[in-house]
Amino acid sequence: MADDIAELDEALRRQADTVRRLKQEKASPEEVAEQVAKLLELKAQLGTDEGKHKFVLKTPKGTRDYSPKQMAIREKVFDIIIGTFKRHGAEVIDTPVFELKETLTGKYGEDSKLIYDLKDQGGELLSLRYDLTVPFARYLAMNKITNIKRYHIAKVYRRDNPAMTRGRYREFYQCDFDIAGQFDPMIPDAECLKIVHEILSGLQIGDFVIKVNDRRILDGMFAVCGVPDSKFRTICSTVDKLDKATWEDVKSEMVGEKGLSPEAADRIGEYVQLHGGLGLIEQLLQDPKLSQNKLARDGLGDMKLLFEYLTLFGIADKISFDLSLARGLDYYTGVIYEAILLQPQNAHKEELGSVGSVAGGGRYDGLVGMFDPKGRKVPCVGVSIGIERIFSILEQKVEASEEKIRTTETQVLVAAAQKKLLEERLKLISELWDSGIKAEMLYKKNPKLLNQLQYCEDNGIPLVAIIGEQELKDGVVKLRVVATREEVDVRRENLIEEIKRRTCHP
């Protein structure tokens, strides 16, 4: 509804611009009259009149504000994710929210249409970043870095169809960890999966599985199934839809839209149903067709190595080698993976795929070379945690539990027992702030004591430092514990130490 108004509103503004332009350009009276009629019609639809413009009070479609409570949840999630990245020795970088448009061109395949462009206001043509991977590759090439392990947490932008209740937004956070450099096979790749496992376990959002596959296995499979080379990428995009669509729909897209023979599609259909572990890898290494293809053999050999390392990390039981996993993006060249949250037993199967994906990534050995003037390659592998869905889940959890989340860290409220003590409160709170104590006071000259105590109850502030005429005379402050209503007189010179002692384990 709000969107309808915004769009109507927008149409109104554009029509008004048209009329203005026609007048400036001294168009024929008939032409102006026709456009004015359209304008009046739009105004009637909106129910506005000239003088009173109906203002739309909202955030842009597909975006949201974070309230203090949501921020408190967000900070907890970030702490776990950043803690994991740092535990693995990662540095951190940041890049601008927009890039030169050409930096993003040709990196995202069919998804490029979802990129937000900036208006041409003179100067360079710019687009909002679509992910953090392409800016990372641009950063490596620009600074001639061939070896780095970094994380990057920032918002990215996609003009997709939002589904906000399921955590799909047009502006959303990505938490990326990537390892760039020439290393021995599958060691950094295995660490990326270990990181996903640590983060998802640490967040305690339920059971999960991490699907893995390899673009070389997919390409080998396409080759032996009779897909022409030129159609590898586009057929790959279609396979990627298997998590949301049935095989029949996917096959019909392959044959109908993409022009693949039904026989080739059926051969693909047999492979993409397979998923398993080391046993499946061994089986496919013996597969009479697939084992003849070098790409597939290389991919399967590395997949075997990967499973050995994951077994040493103790996480192989959460990993599923799944031939239907394709990943949408163009730039992957080797292993790819996607972590899926598993629903509790009673959930509908068809929701599983679309609700559950919370992390994904893979190897992209060619992307940096696309930016290097001499095409020098820097092999990379990485993972991106899609935390909006995780936020949604945790927010619902908090709502359901009615757990009270504090949104401030205030340790003490500076309160007055009588009137005319504003100056004394200002002096005391200033001392507390200067000693590093987190303190608040009410912004009233003469607040009632009851209101000050109520403020502590409402905001979870554990202590109140009360001053009155008598306390000032005695050189003490009355320290009240909000939870127990216990009160003690503390000598002014000992107050800071006493507050620190009482709040060191908040």
Added chain:
Amino acid sequence: MADDIAELDEALRRQADTVRRLKQEKASPEEVAEQVAKLLELKAQLGTDEGKHKFVLKTPKGTRDYSPKQMAIREKVFDIIIGTFKRHGAEVIDTPVFELKETLTGKYGEDSKLIYDLKDQGGELLSLRYDLTVPFARYLAMNKITNIKRYHIAKVYRRDNPAMTRGRYREFYQCDFDIAGQFDPMIPDAECLKIVHEILSGLQIGDFVIKVNDRRILDGMFAVCGVPDSKFRTICSTVDKLDKATWEDVKSEMVGEKGLSPEAADRIGEYVQLHGGLGLIEQLLQDPKLSQNKLARDGLGDMKLLFEYLTLFGIADKISFDLSLARGLDYYTGVIYEAILLQPQNAHKEELGSVGSVAGGGRYDGLVGMFDPKGRKVPCVGVSIGIERIFSILEQKVEASEEKIRTTETQVLVAAAQKKLLEERLKLISELWDSGIKAEMLYKKNPKLLNQLQYCEDNGIPLVAIIGEQELKDGVVKLRVVATREEVDVRRENLIEEIKRRTCHP
């Protein structure tokens, strides 16, 4: 230079579009030929040919990446700023990077031309946020919040002329703290100044002064100097240039561009030279002209109260009541302020104003009402810390001191003394990660011990956990202290405890 190429590049692309369009529209051969000639000329300038597009490897004009070292500095600055905000009991919110275009319209006066618009790709018209204050006001009105103390740290966007060495960017961070609500006069306003004082002291970036003024005093001054009401805002914008321009230039803009009488300008000129403390306030309260104006009297009365509170906070010596301070933005309604870094004695005077501003803010009681359908007002006062300049100063400081900044927190490197120990290293590092130890290993099957030790030296990693055939047999790990080269055998089951003990004060 890079910008020139980008712009030429852009012109080339546009010209190519023009040619394509003309061909599609079946324009006359002469017209096409003319445009093709222009295209070829541009190509010659760029030195490219059709097949090989010269790729520009850069971030957009006025923006920059943050390297791991810069991020380490940035995190330290943020820690101090966020620590201060939390010490004052602030909650935190976040808003989208873009807003509906109409949300920003009419809020920034002459600076509105600097707003970045997004391209119209259908749907709503959007602009990148220009500051965090307008989104905050929109958030309050949208959620009907009448009482909040919040901070917000995020990037904002201005299509200004960048001066990157002086920390002026097109994409830059703002760190905002605001108090919204109906309170007794000057109490929250004084707290905002206390916060600026705490942050600038905490950052240890040299001496500073905080200039304060009041829009009501300015408006009163304009009135008694004979400025017509309709010109208050535009003359205010001109006064705001006094920190960068001489009085002669400012006067000439007032008289020439803004059509003010030279006599009125001269009368303003006398006032705006004044600055001082409580004494100046008292003097102006007695000023025969100014004291006749109600706005000025109200502003001066509140200014006096503010200085009393700042004296109680012990920070009045850093505050200068300065009648030349105007602030560019339209939305201020009361007290305004700006913090200036003071240069060491030998700096040029003219650089002082333009280099030095690191924080600013004020009271804006009308802004939320502009968003409320019924115009309900929520009084607000806040401050914005402009940290890019602070980054620049701290970066230069670090460069000059040759201090080595660690960009990771890794506590221990898991190393092998001989070949064929990859599996053992993977098992050990996995145990360390699972126990919360920050650990790395080289991504090589058989790294040389010397290379592993060198990696620790290069990256400031304090400990090495070395495994070899003998250690495995004995059930121990050799723990080496990188700084002292001391080595001890630690039983495998005690290793985690031992590492924690040795790194608890990093």
